[in-house]
Structures are given as structure tokens and as C-alpha cells.
Amino acid sequence: MQGAYSTIAFDARQCDGCNACMTACAQVKTGSPDVANSRIQIVADDAGFALAMCRQCGDPKCVENCPAAALAKDDATGVIDWDGTKCVDCLLCSVGCAYGGIVHNPLAGHVVKCDMCGGDPACVKACDRGALRYVTTSRIYNEVGQLEDLFVPGLAGCQGCNTELIMRHTLRRIGPDTVLATPPGCIPGMGSVGYNGLTGTKVPVFHPLLTNTASMLAGIKRHYNRLGREVNAVALAGDGGTSDVGFQSLSGAAERGEQILFICVDNEGYMNTGMQRSSCTPYGAWTSTTPVGERGHGKTQDAKNLPVLMMMHNCAYVATASTAFMEDFYAKLDKAIAASKHGFAYLHVYSPCTTGWRFPSQDNIEVARMAVETNFVMLWEFDPGTGLRLTRSVDDPLAVSEYLQAQGKYRHLSPEQVAHIEAGVVKQTAFIKSLERREASVPH
């Protein structure tokens, strides 16, 4: 097997049993719309609708069970191909399949299975309910998988750490011609600056103070410019080092238009040093310095909207991103690096923290996704030419309360506090959308 594959995803909640997928499949495969001959089968159950269809398994039992070598997983596409010239119609493949994915079809006179229509599945095109999607995200993972990981293995992040994901993918994407600044925080803390005289990266990395990251990096970039050597000058900093004590040098570098990319990895607090609050910590959140007890009920102030502040510096490029939407993240990295060749670029990446936010380590991407789908976090990008543009406009957001309930740090919230947060999200959403409408009208 070579990497990951595209797949057909089924969302049972969206399915109303209209059968359009089955009709389309039968039509394409047999020339007649009889759903009995469809290779995708939607079955009703008391809870709704269920799917019986080939999963194109990674370790397919149908293939192992075939005595005639008629089934094989295609390395390039991941599709399990059926070879009619070898099949002996013994049905042992169907004994191996626990998903009803390969079934004898009386019309055809042999077993039939989904072949993904060669990468353009008819069932997905026929589904207008949003229940079937053809997910091609695997392409990104395969592409990125080809790129060199520029961090050492075994960084000491917490289990399920989103920041490690951000670090590794960022450097994979932007490549080895990079000088990296990592001010105090989780990023050097988990080992990127290294131990015992060795760095934790395969690129030059340095460890500025919290206060001077942007100015040190600007100086290094100017030095390389003077040498005539093109490098990516990139900071990977936490939200504390960006929005609090590091803000002065950041604001200065942005104002001067230094040719660097500053990435803020926002986990909403000083998580590396014991989960203290920062100016990016949201209202109501528990931290070790906004405790919850008889008198304390979490943070009493709203978070600062740092990416908007950076946009108001009229930087060459400003964007927000989330690891739940990697394609969006990669596209923004590309644009940010391009912008950093002629001006200041700023990326604000939301990074849910399993330890500090208190949720199970396997839920990290889900929490990140919910943040976006509730509009708690909004994904947008800005450049002075086109202004602000939402890259993922969520018009029918999930309830903010669902997002809050997913995290232990909001467990104590009173209904009034939840109402305050909900109102804040509504206000923020309206504000950002009003900026989008204003287009390129940020003052110069």
C-alpha cells in the first residue's frame, strides 16, 4: 500500500433514504435504474439509514479469501479491483466481508462491488442531501508524506498535542531553506531547540526571549538579505509570547514591514509553564491563574482578537487557520511564505490543548473542528489588495454550548457566562463579516 486514498464518506444524519445514489449507481453500472443492482445499498433501520458498501479496506479480507487471485487492492488508487477473467464465482469473498460490500448479483451472474467509478463516483454526484462526499484529503497527506519532516522524532509534546502537528506540517510545507525562531513556550519546551548541544530540527533554530522574537528574527532576515541569500525567516511562537510580552517587538516588525513570517500557535494560555492565562485566553475559561472556586469562576475578561490587530497593521498577509482544515492551512502557509518575501506575514493558528483545555487526547481535531463550525474561531485571510475574505464561511453554525461542553476548562460555566460567550461569538461573527463586506478599505 502506498499512503492514503480517496474515499466515499457517508453521513447518516444527512441521509433521508431518497435512493438517488442507488438509482445513479445502478444506472451507471447496468444501464437501468433498478436499485437492486446498485453497488451502494442504503438500508433503513429504526435509527435512520445505514450504508452497505465496499469500504476498500486497507487490509481486505475479501482479497485474502479469494482462491482464484481475482481480487487485488490497487496500490495507486486503493480500490479493490475485481478481475472477471479470474473469478470462479465461489462467493468466498463475501464470507470475508463484514460490511456487505461484495455481493453476488443475479443480473450480472457474479459478485459485484464498488469500484469508485474510477475516481468520479456517480452516487456522490447524485446525492444532493450532503450525505455522501468524495473525500480527497488523502492527496494532501500523500503529498506531505513525500516532504521531509524537519523536526526530530520523539518531540516531548503531551499526548494528542496539536502544536506538534502544526510545527511538523508547517516545516514540511515550507521546506528546509528556513531559519526558525521559537521563543519560550511549548514549542521549544517539547524539544525543537534541542538538548545537549544538538537541535531538535534539521534547520537552524534559535531561542529568542519572549520579548524580542520578532526583532531578532527581523535582524537575521536582514542579514541574509544583505548576503543575497533567500531564506524563509519564520517564528513559531505561543499566544503568550505573541499577544502579551512579545507584542511590542511584533507590532514594530509588522509596522516596519520586515520580511518574516510570524506564526502564532494559539492554545489560549501559557500551557508550557502550568496553564496560566494570557490575553488570548477566552472569557470564562479556567486557567491556573483564573481559578474556579467559591469566588473565582474563570477568566473575567474577553480575549484580545490578535489576528484582527495584526490586520490593522496592514501587513502583507494575515490569516487565521485550524488543523481541522488542513487544505486551508496549507494554502495559507503558501501565501504567507510568498508574502514574507516582500513584507510582513502573520498566521494565527488555533491549537486546542488536551492538557490545558482538559479533553481526551484523541479529540483534538474534533475540538478544533467544532471551534470553527460554531464560529468561535473564524477562518479568514487578509491582504491589503483584496482586504479580508472568509475562507470557510459558516452560515449555519453549531451551538457554541456544544463546543464549550467538549472541554473541561468550561465545565463550571454558569448560564450567564455561557450567554456572555454566545453573545461574544455573535458579535465577533457580525464584526468579521462586516470587515469582509468592506473589502479593501483598511486605512493605510
Added chain:
Amino acid sequence: MPHADYLIIGSSHAALSALHTLRMHDAEGTLTMVTRDATLPYSPTVLPYVVSGRSSPERVFLRDDRYFREQNVDFLRGAQVEKVAAERSAVRLADGREIVYGKLLVASGARPVIPAIPGLDRVRFHVLRTLDDALGLRDAASGAQRAVVLGAGLIGMHAAENLAKAGAGVTIIEMQQHVLPGYFDADAAAMIEKTFAANGVRLATGAQVVRVEPGVPGCTVMLDNGDALDCDLLVVGVGVAPVMDFLAGSGVDTDRGVLVDDTMCSSVPNIWAAGDVAQARGFYDGAKTLNGILPDAVEQGRIAGMAMAGDPGVKPYPGGVPLNTYTFFGQHAVSVGAHGDGVAGAEVVRSVDAERGRYLKIVLADNRLLGIFGINVAFDPGVMWELILRRIDLARVRERFLQAPQEAARAVMSQTWR
């Protein structure tokens, strides 16, 4: 002396499945596979189709040389194992070579049982277990006028069908009262027998061969009812027995097959067994049994491979469930599980439509599926197998399951293990 961290005896489904899972966990360890066959791996199950001409013999191989190269496997063909010297973890081959192993998998399969019938040793007959057998039978079948098939198991039934289609007059002789005993009950067997009769195949059930005499051009088969059948082609398909003679004196406990635990490990800690040679726990009564079917060989091989590699993901063998699929004259019979004979509270729901050749039998106990058997009725055997193994309570969907087992089972699947 050559040394292999892993040595696998055999190259069919259990062996290949073990190799696959072994390599998933241990890509580095040295691995040798030895097989008595001179060819690339193939499945005994495909052989009836080689006989019929449906499968061309050069296209039945399950793996190619490139696969073994890529998996870094030393694949020794035509290598007959003579002895396992367990005390020094070594295997001696018939040509005198020895291979020292770290861990050994015995997946040597089975060979045809030749019944002790007086005179059988003096006549020419066919069995069907190897590719050579298949090619021999294929060639003989084309000229056969009158054929006798001993045994109405899957091999015998397939042979009879092929011979009938090749134009021979065929008689099947079976000791039991109906064909395919063990997989189908008398009612289902009767439907299968009817199809064979309609295609000109004669059937003698409940009959025993007392003697075979040479004749011209073939032989005469004498039955206990006094009948004497002249034939020019005799096929013996009365069953198979594990190939394990090379284990004699090794200290590996054997009964009818190699006795294994739920990780397919034998009584010797670094020797495993899987597939037709293994005698493993049965799912229903826990007694160790031979379950010589392809899907179970794959399953056992998978578990053995994981256990040998030390893969922490290995889960114990759930127990063998008898299951099979059988295609005859374009019709399909599927059996999954047990008939519930002797099980307290077992209830059997049958629907038979003899006119249209449809048969469905569902066996439940305490609303849990014990077995399901169908002829020309659609259901997903893999899904049913899973329902049985998981002992899923079907009370909630009972009526629907009895009416439309395929749909109901798919819905349960979707809620349970999607």
C-alpha cells in the same frame, strides 16, 4: 546452517495470511517459507475450476516472485519437510538440508484420505488436492464416458459436476444419507440432489463401496447393496487429513490435527499451527476441532502471524465457525454456522420454495444467531459470521431478521461495527 527468525511450512491461505501479518509487525526478521509444491502458491479451492477449464492453471497463483522479493522472504519451492527437531528448533528437508528457526508455523494443510477399500490400490483413481492432480483430472475428464465419484463433499460434488458437464455419465457414492453432510441438512441437500439429478448425475447415498476391481478400460466399483458400477474414471473425494507426519517425535501435541491454543500456538512454545492442519477451539462447544475451510484458515493464519511477531494487537481466536459457499450448476448455496442440533432452546425457522429452488433456514437460540443456510437466497455471509461471533441479541429486530435477513443484518452491522 541456514537460520530463519520465522519459518513457515506451507504456502496456501493460512501461510500467506500469517506471512502478511508477520510482515506488518516485523519487516526485518528473516523469514523463510517452504512448500512441497513446485509452483508459486495456489489455493486447493480453485482446483475444481482448473479441472473444469474455467481457471487457466497459469493464472491461479496467489502471489508472484516479486511479492516474496518485496517482503524479503526466502521462498523455497519443492521443499518437502521430513522432520521437525523441536528440541533444537530445526527442520530437516527431504533433500537433507536443515533450517534452524526462531519461530515455526506449521501450515502444511491436508492431503486426501484414501479409504481402505479392498482393491483400490490396484486401480487407477484420481484425487484433487494439488495442481498436478487437477491437471491430471482435467485431461482424464475430457475422454471419460462413465465416471464414479466416491464422496459427496465439496470436492466430490465439484468433480461430479465437471465430469457431467464434460459429457460423462456420473455416479456419486456417499456413505451418509445425503450430500454435503455437515454443511446442509437433508432438506437443503435434497434440493441440491434434485439439481444434480436433473443434470443427469446419479446419486447413491447411504451406500458403501465394498470392493474395487480392475476392469477394461477402468475399474468396477462394487457397492454394499450389490450394485456393480463399471467406470473408466474413478475420483476419490471422501475427505482430507492434516499433513503432520513430520511432527512425529517433536513433542508437539497432536490429535486429529495439531492441537493449538487461542493464539494458534502448539504445545511447544515456539511452534504455531494454522489452517487445515490445526485443531483449534470450536466456537459453539469449545471442543477442539478441525475446521478445514478457507476463511478460517485466513483467520487462523492472521492470528498466528500476529502472535509470532509479538504484535500487541493480537486478539484471541474466537473459535471456529463452520461456514462455506457452494456454487453448483449456476446456483448458490451458503452455509454459515451450526444447525443447533442438541442446543437447548434452539429454534429453527425455515422457508422453502422448492418450485423456485429457494431455501432459507435460520437457527436462533435466545434470539442470538447460531446459523443461517440458504440456497439462492441473498444474504451477506461475512455479516452473519460477525453476528454469530459477537452473539448479538436480535430480539429487537427478530421479525424483520426472519423476513429479510440481509437488510436486517446490515442495519445491525451499521449500528454495531461500522
